[in-house]
Amino acid sequence: MGELRSIAAPFVASGPSGVAVRTRLKQLTPGDEKALRLVGGHLGSLASKDLKARCRDGLEHSGQAWAVRKRELTPASSSRWAGSITKATHDQWALARRCQLAHIQNLEAGIRTIEDRLSLPVGQKGTKKAPGGYRSRREWHAKARRLRVLQDRLTAARADREAGIVHVVRGGKRLARTRHHLETAQLTESAWRGRWEAERWYCQADGESGKRYGNETIRISPDSEVSIKLPAPLAHLANAPHGRYILACRVAFAHRGTEWADRVEANRAIAYRIHLDTGRDRWYVTASWQTPPTPALPLEAALAHGVIGVDMNADHLAAWRLDLHGNPTGSPRRFLYDLTGPAQHRDAQVRHALTRLLHWAQTCGVKAIAVEDLDFTAEKTREKHGRRTRFRQLISGMPTGKFRARLASMADATGIAVIAVDPAYTSRWGAQHWQKPLTSTTRTTTRHEAAAVAIGRRAQGHPIRRRTAPPPHDRSDRAGHRTAQAGSGVPRREGPRPRIPGPRTRSVLPGCGVNAGDQNAQHRPGRSTEHGFWRQDPLPLGP
Template structure:
């Protein structure tokens, strides 16, 4: 190695720019910011403010960053405004500039089901083009109107992934605004025979091809952990059928009709809370009667002086007729 090559590497090792991130800042870093589409901008200090080419004293680079390793995890963290640290450095041997991203991943801990459902739950039903979600209180009753989060799975793989990530991000942000700490979603497993009952044999192939089950599972688990939201997986059997039977018509109005998937999301949320699909069930015997006897029980007909409906009279009636038993 010549002296010039050695000195070039020596100087390149000291040509770097690093900035620690902070949770809550835009895209997780205020000083060195990288957007999900790869645009890199640097917050210039006051002495260098004259070199800014973007608003708020920022300098935007012409090149864009792309993370091939764990890029999806990085995008999920950036969109959630979680802290991400960056380091821009020069590789003298290759003559390229690189940017490294690093963050700390806290261990995902299991939350007791009672604690996760203490503030209610958001039931989610998955369809080929949208997510139907409904907020339920602690008693299993729907609160407000349902929400739909649409996505388009046509186009390239990156476009489909971005659409799915955007829909899940809106779902998680809406759940946090409600103050709910749990999302109930059906266990998306199309290997069981129950799916043939739900969709039919001919339609099953098209439904399985349309719903991104694997990506949705992986995405929702990682993104929910970043937002500190628990996931409750429930059995998907008969959720659409019972939702349409017990909830679709009662929750519909003249201006807003409840869809089958929205009613199914309500059943999914109730199932996560350990409740049935029906809107109301018969109370226990001692709560609906007096000592397990019906409240509308009446006195026997052979005792006319008891409070009872008057027996049917046969024949004509006159004002001078004496009451019976006198």
């Protein structure tokens, strides 16, 4: 057996740093929709030009160049619109750089895997930790050619990164490629064009503390009135003073509406985004603001009422409640979800599963949920798992990042702490030590439910290996000792267990058993009772 890697200590995950709520803009007039389309199209064109300028600057960009870009956009919009556009451009360029680095790391991982497997003899079997050689000469030759392709891609990606070149598509690369596969996507050219233009619109504004209702550009008053500061070329569309356009609809935020109203009344910063959902042909407005970081609970305080261990899988969450001593109590719970379909459906499925999980935690009175600190970034490379196509799709389809973010945000609102643990060996050790003992005639424990127990015990600081029962008293010599004893360095490991004062049964009088821990009183071998002078009596000579 190879050397096991070290296990990282569990920690309490930090809460969310911001809030975003969305609601629908209902009962818009044709004039309102026309104004929103014109504003979004005009600002979208400015955002595209600004992104082009930022990509052209590359690594030579500076704060002075940022100010120059903002001054150039101000006459065609306004100072606040220009600031919002340039900030969004900067964030988009930075995101593209991070994605570029992740792509380079993915290519490097794939190249290392192929080189290792090409160096092995054809047909050599692999192990659980390292893949073997390729199965045939044909596969070896195909992978040798793919190695050259990946090396060329890596060289080009490294050259782009050193030169500060990023590849960004406003509106999305996937939607841009759909233009060449309209029949497969079941779209007409006009429908695709409408979706493409809507995705490239820009109608979002950052908030400003101290300004009226927290935003001077897109403003929502306490009485739910929505108004927009029109760009300079569209000022003729204004239906209110100071170049503003007031929409005919009224909005109300059902989720966190009280928090939003408090910020509006206090003139605290709130950012807004207005966009069109082309699939539903509906307009939405999203409000977002930053929240002060919630101080994380100490690990001991979070675990004071037990913990719920949660194991995330491709189609469900397996959860089990553990008491203070790490023992599973009650029955396991399973929260199903379906990760097929569009992104909105998958996101809703994750939210619904986490909502049921948190409601169960509140019912149990538990203040902590333990999850694995999963990160499948290094596992998504195509060469990592070879021909295991379905397994690669399974890993890629698990929204681990979204799951962590959703759980941290939703748990923070309910006052439940999220404890992240090292995912090493939880499934293997959980199945080895807990699956069979927790299986009974009326309940079949799955491997995932046993992993949930392992995750919860690791969060509590207990070893995953369970302590086995002692052997029968009449067969102690034959049955042997416990398989999970204290280590050799633990103080007083050979001593007796602490005795509880008083009789344990009605048939035992008080004071009985006081010498249970006195090894001398029990005349055990190797004790001081045998260290005195000893003499053997003479054997008898006759009957």
